[in-house]
Amino acid sequence: MTGFKRISVLALAVLMVVTSVFAQGTKEDAAAGKQIELTVLNYIDMSEPNSANDITMVWDKFEAENPDIKLVREDLFNEPFHQKTEAYVASGQVPDVLYMWPSGRSTSLHTTKSVKDLKPFLEKDGLFDQYNPATVAPQFAGYLAMLPNGVTTTHMLYVNTKVLRDNGLAIPKSYADMKAMVAPLKAKGIDLIAMDNMDAWVMQSCLFSMVVGRFGGVDWYERLAAGKISFTDEWFVKSLDLIDDMYKSGMINRNSLTSPYGSSRGSFAAGKAAFYIDGDWSTGAFQTDITTGKALISPALQQSDFELMVIPNLPGEVIHNSNSGVVGTGWGMSANIPAGSAKEAAAWRLIKYLQGEYVQTYRLSTGASFPSNLNVDVEKVVKERNLEPFIAKRAAYYAAHTPISPVVDGVLHSDVYNVINVGLQEIGLGSKAPKQVASEVQKAWDTWKKNQ
């Protein structure tokens, strides 16, 4: 053997040894013993202040309390999560318990019926009435494919009352009141509404969906699907007109179209805008980061200088004080688990725990979600745990602003809502008129319906 040959053979041997040692998998693969092993696909944003606590407060606690169940958890976030879910669905090997959406990004799980109907489980345990009725209604495929954390409202008007007070203004009672604030605030270099519209979904989800509900009613989608109304009718054109008016009047600055999502929270908190429009999920971003102890808006200021509401009465609206919302994310169970098996019982025990009083109370206290479980006494939790004012204000906001109308991208297909998203940006840029956008949306809707 020459030297080089010897080195090559040695390198290959080392490579094989390293590979096979490395390929042995982890200890957790082998140590399951007699426990029931459940695979779990979890969704977690590691940058979120409470993510580290979630592991100990939620997952470790479950394993400690249920020694007969072994969890093999996979934590993913954002696109990697969705890619993995699609691979699981395509291969028919869905994890036993998995985080999912009521439609949208989890459509394939619903349409392939990869998850079980959870209603019989809730009914069997007498739990069905213990959840907010909206959260246990049939979902995308006509059954309760996942048990949601709660309801998410996609429109929230964050108000900096100090800015209003300092400028002799009061919380507006109508759209006209808000519009009248543009000039006095602009004179002092303050924007009326801060919003980040670079991503097309923001305007559609966080403002337009609420406006569509106000002009079209809570059942606009049912009537549209039944062919009773169309996108070129007054309700939809008026909704687009309102957005056009907000840009033209300076209520929303056209510069917001170059602002990435979440980037104007700081300027709003600093008083450079009187209002900020986003979804309810953003309240957490203003609260205290437990790792640094710092908050964009301190608890004291949350109490004294900020309010949470919806845009007040719009001219010509058919329902008042409404908001747009969707059922939140939650947990589903793989349809591959044999019915009546011990594994099925274990998976249901986990889902019950994840949507039970303890975990939902914990999630409420971190601001992660608002409970779907009616046993969680929000007011009591807020008082007892001395939670930040935004959590208490959020509870009051939900109670004050009903009914809830559908979110555009929660009910329409992407072939249609993408045209709306782009159209809203074109209105913002002033390059298209509302009627033009309305007819394009109708065309997209007709094409989509024809292909069904």
Place this chain on the structure above:
Amino acid sequence: MRDIKDTKSIGARINTVLTYVVMIFFTVMAIYPLLWLVMNSFKTTTEFQMNKLGFPKEWVLVNYQDAWVRGKFPRLILNSFIYTGVTTVATLVFSFMAAFAFAKIPNRSTKYLHGSFVIGLLLTLQSIMVPLFLIINWVGLYNTSLGVLIPYIGIAMPMGIYLGTEFIKSIPDALVESARIDGATYWKIFISIIVPMAAPVAVTVAIMTVTGTWNEFMLINILTSSDALKSLPVGVQKFAGALSSDFGKQFAALVIGLVPMLVFYLSFRKEITKGVAAGAVKG
């Protein structure tokens, strides 16, 4: 004559100044985003929201500490080194052996075999993702590092074989024939003649494999479920999303992910430049 000389001198100076201005502009364009990222990784989210462009008022290290622990980066970095090292060595060995056979020991099946490898260059990762996931599950390699390494090597080999074959073809046949007449085996010829001569293109293949494997996250995400087997890009992705709430930790995680590649480039920049140039000429 003097006037012409002076004019030339002024022209040359303007030319030099303009060249520097353009180069400085592009350097700033390339480096500023990195500096911005590093600078903001030392801010709290609150400070980032209020002050996006300036230096941190208070340099916060907790972002790195949290990202390092929560992201389980030590294990992920080790995994990335192992995947990248093993894939690169295996790709070089197997690709150049195959390339030598295709280029210098042809037979009737060579064009079909060569074509069957090179066609891999046309396949996108997305198109093979689900079939690959099914096969890896079927053979019982799901959630094992071998189940990651085999596809990694398989995906890197088409480019290695393509570049290697084209390069080795350019080595005169007379060299191989002379060695054969002198009694050298094909193995001896490969080791003693082909490998040393193919070193420049091997560097190109190595660079492409190292960067491709190091940055790969789609396959490792699909083919493993245990955190103990995932690699750095998956760890970084756990912090990065449109709805991320903590920019400081997100930026810290991105910087951590960036550092090994930066060190790799700074350590091997001469070889990388040479390798890319060789690949450009021969490719």
